Amino acid sequence: MSGTILVVDDEETLRGIVRNYLEQEGYAVLEASDGAEALAELRRSAVDLVLLDWMMPGMSGLDVCRKLREFSEVPVIFLTAKTEELDKLLGLELGADDYITKPFSMRELAARIRVVLRRLQKAQGEAVAVPENKEQLVRGRLTVDLARHAALLDGLPVTLTPTEFKLLVTLASAPGRVYSRLQLLEIALGEEYAGYERSIDTHISNLRKKVERDPGQPELIVTVFGVGYKFGELT
Template sequence: MFTNILVVDDEKEIADLVELYLRNEGFTVYKFYTAAEALKCISTTKLDLAILDIMLPETDGFTICSRIRESYHYPVIMLTAKVEDIDKIKGLTLGADDYITKPFNPLEMVARVKAQLRRYTRYNNSEGKTLEDSNEYDFSGLIINKDTHKCSLYGQALTLTPIEFSILWYLCENRGKVVSSEELFEAVWGESYMDNNNTVMAHIGRIREKMKEAPRNPKFIKTVWGVGYQIEQDE
């Protein structure tokens, strides 16, 4: 089965480089230099992952990411020439799963693509499971099932990306324990945590938003300032 990857970057050399390395790995690449072409592809083509440049001449990558998240859950990786945390946080808050700062090592880019695809495949693969195999947490109106990768709150389905599901599952799995940002990042992303990494914070904010949690007094995901995050045990 072919894996279809969307690549959008108005810098032709970078788009061509990304395409070359991805094709060498056997991926099918849909490459575009403009947002308009990319948006048309998104609506007409079955995609498995998107790599979006943030800085595009007419419509930025943030807008494309938002459009994708309106209907699809496949991984989105943002390419950015900036190093400001605000850009990274904005992308992650809009539903991006990862970001790569230019200039980048093409081999690292390929590795990140493969990691996201593995996570997405696990997220969607529930074949061969039985009720006896089910891994599920059900408390205070939140139901999350590891085998089906479905989650609901007060009977309403929560639409989570694979990364968001993994974060929420890890916190539920460690319910009652305060989980540091470092531990959460390394458990979910499988990479070493760097100081001043706001990736976890941005994703936690996105999950809370989907759960309609009050930012200053969330019911489920508590912030333990200076330590990490916690889902408390039922009393």
Template sequence: MEMQTILIVDDEKEIRDLVDIYLKGEGYKTIKACDGEEALEIIENENVDLVILDVMMPRLNGIDTCLKIRENRDMPIIMLSAKTEDIDKILGLNMGADDYLTKPFNPLELVARVRSQLRRFYRFSSKVLKEEINENIIQIDDLTINLDTHEIILSDNMVKLTPTEFDILALLAKNRGKVFSIENIYESVWNQELMTSDNTVMVHIRKIREKLEENPRKPRFIKTVWGVGYKIEK
């Protein structure tokens, strides 16, 4: 397994060095920062698995740093503070911290909490990954089609399709690369034969494109195969 990286953020050099020694002794890679601003720069440029974050620091304190991290990161955060009041612990946890340890602390207890948080985090991440592999979730570039919940997500935004529009999109998505004629689509979705000169399918395709495409005239998803029908490419 690749060595996990712990970011130690504290304005007291003695504490940074002490925690560094114990974590390295347990086989972790460490990076040290003396305040929140330096920590945020490191997180932007390094792969950090867990952050140990002091509350009282100059320039950018631990609470504000925690909030900044949580804007786009979900790694575990353990906060350190000399404050022992319950309200301070609650504040830290409410701001996005996963655990809280008051100073002075036993370094061995901190190491145990680091190990526990990493184990919990990666066990949860593994579970999420397995759920994402669900065969009933179809991913096409930035488009996600959930066949179980009938949800459509495009670039992290929910798209509302009518049940019929969803069924057409799902039919094409489940059979990527296969061209469906208008007759094929109609008979598969409506479960009846297509009446001559019925343009129902074309109207629904146009509506789907209007909801999914930046430029419906140049669609990324549902392609027209002229003289044959429609498909979603592989």
């Protein structure tokens, strides 16, 4: 697997170690030592994935991710010394795709990168199975265009991450069918993430903010308490 990876970390030594290893794995590697430099690089260069340090002086990794999501859906993996679940979920809520806790092995980092890039390629290749070979799913105000890998709400485009799009297609393909968190996790992220079922709640929350009239009173993506989620059966 190849691609261009931006490594964002204020530790020059760590950046060098990561760069040397990933270049041996066949990736092109760019570097940034702080958030401002990273955002500038992302605006001028084609990047396939960002490795983003959580704790940096000045602009934190969370701030960088927040600003990045205003103009790009490039996958982000956080490099973090934080281990608390709430911290990790906060990163996911801001649009990160994964996180790896320091200290980490280069082999584990490379494996995480491959998983995220494969997931993205699968989503872009429209690998989500949809019944009846339909190219569009029309659900009330919402239209999911499978051929274009796009979603429209009242005719206006909705920007979704690959994970959000896959969740939306899965749920909208079978209105009324209830999916457990584990089922959605395996569909959207792969079985490598078994044990992180609650991270689906964060992705669902983000998705609701984009497609629901009132995310606090969802009509499209409905919680089935004690089980998981379903797509509302619209009348």
